[in-house]
Amino acid sequence: MKLKHVTLLVAGTTLALTSCKNNETSELIQPDPLAMNRDTTLSPGEDFFHYANGGWFKKHPIPETESSNGIFRTIGDTINAQIKTICIKSAEDKDSAKGSNKQKIGDFYASGMDSLAIEKAGINPLKAEISRIDAVKDASSLTETIAHMHTIGTSPAFNFYLGQDDKNSTKYALFFSQGGLGLGDRDYYFNTDEQTTNIRKEYVKHVQAMLQLIGQDNTSAAKNAATIMKMETELATASRKLEALRDPIKNYNKMSVAQFKALAPNLNVDKMLATMKVAKADSVIVGQPEFYKGLNQLAKKYTIEDWKVYLKWNLIDSYAPYLNKAIDLQNFKFYSTVMNGVTKQKPRWKRVVGRTDASLGELIGQVYVDEYLPKGTKEKLLEIGNNIRDVYADHIKKLDWMSPATKQKALTKLSKIVMKVGYPDKWKDMSSVSIDRKSYCTNVMNTNKWEYDYMIAKYGKSVDRTEWGMYPQTYNAYYNPSNNEICVPACNIIVPGFEGRMPDDAVLYGIIGGSTFGHEITHGFDDQGSQYDEKGNLNNWWTDEDMSKFKAKTKLIVDQFNKYEVLKGKFVNGDATQGENIADLGGVLMGYEAFKKTAQFKSNQKIAGLTPNERFFLAYGYAWMVNVKEEALSQQIMTDVHAPAQFRINGPLSNIPEFYTTFKIKEGDKMYRPESMRVMIW
Structure with missing residues (x-):
């Protein structure tokens, strides 16, 4: 978005907004956080x-389970405890009607907390998708599979979304932009400082370990991890830097579908759009045309087998937190420990509450407004x-x-x-999404599919300016x-x-x-x-x-x-x-x-x-x-x-005159x- x-x-x-206690009385009851949080051994000017x-x-x-500590985590703990109560109450209600908000919230949460069932299932929830990738035989079926994966919550090769046309906000448009990088940003593939260099080495090890966890032998996994790193490095080469993505004019390149096909003939755009459920599209907005020129070359440069391995990696990378312990822990080890310095996983309930809210937040929000909102x-x-x-x-x-x-x-x-x-005056209709207690990973995928279908159903319709993000x-x-x-x-x-x-x-x-x-x-x-x-x-x-x-x-x-x-x-x-x-x-x-x-x-x-x-x-x-x-x-x-x-x-405050006079900031102070x-x- x-x-x-x-x-x-x-x-x-x-917080009761309908009443207000006298400030002096409040001071006697509770300490003032602004006064208590200070470190008065330091000068405000430093x-x-x-x-x-x-x-x-x-x-x-900072706790072992976190990459940071402060007001964000304090808030997160508060809201997570409230959502946890909503989830547990919903899960315990065995009489809730099938398809009701309460049933979906309860079953989603219960499936995430059933670690025994998750362990027993292994990667079975992804078997159908892995079989689809294994069935790829040629360029046409490769394009179709890449496009399909975008409809289930993964984003191989590039990024795609439907949103308002930047030059005609009354219309929805299809946006294609750079993507497909497991490390997220292009600079991770090129910066030469010690930390980033080490992250690249650890990333290759991580990919190899994950491929082994889905059944590849050590030799094949090592070879395939190296290939994936090479493919992603070439995608990164064709990508713009973070700061270059900020210019809305330069990142707005509207073209007809025919022009998009000419830009990247190896991508089989017609098949791709049909699989992504927008076959009738007549135009697209391409954020970074040079990226798609590069991707077009990669489509031919790498073999079908290379691409199949890349797609399997993308799939397992996207769904790792919802699978068995070995895969989940390997995912945590790299993305949380190596990348963010977090040494211990959060308790399972916190992770599942977070995912339940991310997937069914529209339903949870309705309960939150009724039960927790002042x-x-x-x-x-x-x-x-x-x-x-x-x-x-x-x-x-x-x-x-x-x-x-x-x-x-x-x-x-x-x-x-x-x-x-x-909160919104009207809520999104999630009645079509299917949730049960059988498979946590499947529930996540079902909500991802719903999100995609909800997004894509807007195409060709008038923009709904009342919708919340x-x-x-x-x-x-x-x-x-x-x-x-x-x-x-x-x-x-x-x-x-x-x-x-x-x-x-x-x-x-x-x-x-x-x-x-x-x-x-x-x-x-x-x-x-x-x-x-x-x-x-x-x-x-x-x-x-x-x-x-x-x-x-x-x-x-x-x-x-x-x-x-x-x-x-x-x-x-x-x-x-x-x-x-x-x-x-x-x-x-x-x-x-x-x-x-x-x-x-x-x-x-x-x-x-x-x-x-x-x-x-x-x-x-x-x-x-x-x-x-x-x-x-x-x-x-x-x-x-x-x-x-x-x-x-420190940045904005050092520009404000009243800040200087309030805290007696003087020349020579760092601020x-x-x-x-x-x-x-x-």
Whole structure:
């Protein structure tokens, strides 16, 4: 999905939004997390991230089962416990009607917890798919099998999805882009640092081990693993770098099916589209044409037997977590331990709850809304969101670098942003998906098939702009440029440490206002979102002079983040992360401006010994209270368009004058940036 999203961060257990206790009384009942989380042995001017959160980090080391620890995991544990209760209650209800939501949730969860049945089944749930791959005899059947695998939740050779046409948001289009890499990002195949070089070596060993676990002998598995690595390296060679994927114009190449066939004649496009259930398609959007030229050559360069091994690997790689223990553990050993530094698996119930929510979140969401959602959530979220939009409009009107004509168009786009908050008014119909207690892997595959069919059924129909891309129990948010909308799920209202009481406005506007609404609205005006108009179409609404000034400002934020060293010799990718960095800066700034209009700010009353300004900036720091293992950090800076949490705090705050005055940041402090270098865009 083309969602510009930020992983969010606010949670807890319960919060009664219909009542609010006096702040002084609340202090006596519960400690204030903003005050308690600090490491006051540090100066805020040296490293605000660790000053704001270091006290919590010292008390809560990263568990063996995790690659990180902080507010994300705290939230995850809370929501997982709630979903676990939903799953167990559903599984224990033997009287639920076949096909009901409760039956599907209960049976899915029960099948995942039945480790004895999973062990006994081995790879049998994939036998039919393996037989289909074994039956491939020629180029035609190879294309058909590759295409089929895309309909069951795997993505060999390339990536494919159906979404809104970037230049005509009222229509759905078919998108083909680069993909097919087991290591995820092209740079893993070429970077020469010691860690990445070792990952490549371990990857080949991992592929060999997995092939042996599905029945290949040691010699064949070793040979085939080397071939797979060679194939993927060639796919990586034809792939664009992470930062190059951010340009929506350069990654929009609409062509007729005839042109696509001419681009990659060896792929048998007609057969591929028919198998993918879009035989009537007349056009496609190819993200990276050079990738398909490369794939076209690989289709002939490698033998049918080579491709069959590659497809088996792709299949087993996709479904490994749902198979027997040996396969599951080998998958964990590489992707969690080698890639992310996690040394111990999570308890089985956590893994199964996570998968149940991922597969049946639409059904679980309905129960979550009824049983766990605080009253008044939608109303409070909308209140905060509208306040952020109001100050955003004020900021645009006062910009000294934008012409009146472009300002008016920006204001029009801002006014048209749709805010989806809380939960959808209508739920997706999952009545056709089949779930029972026989096979966990089969249940996962059935939901994957349903997801694909649900997606593909939209082709040729009018765009449904009411559809949600997240569940109400998902701690995340997004901006969708094609709909010019933001989505903030219900659970984002809850803040850990404020259970049973309303957080003060500094906390609400530092987290929900700044890190959520302000951030997501700013995505409509970041380096990518700014290229879409108020209707969600790629359409230049800028004057040339204004766009030139905007790009000069975004270059400053790219330069700022390029200088942040995450690990020795490894830096933030300023180009790849610039959209999120622009959104973080705009978000915290708009959150602060909206907070200034509240009674709390105007009263200047201290809470827990902290001024309103201190509380606001500490709350923003709380939003990104995440401590990450070095292995995971290394992966993040190679594959993620979000900068590590430390720089999502220190980066934007070091550009805001009020932050300097609040914490007495002075020249010589590490957080200090000369006024001439401070970035201010929106």
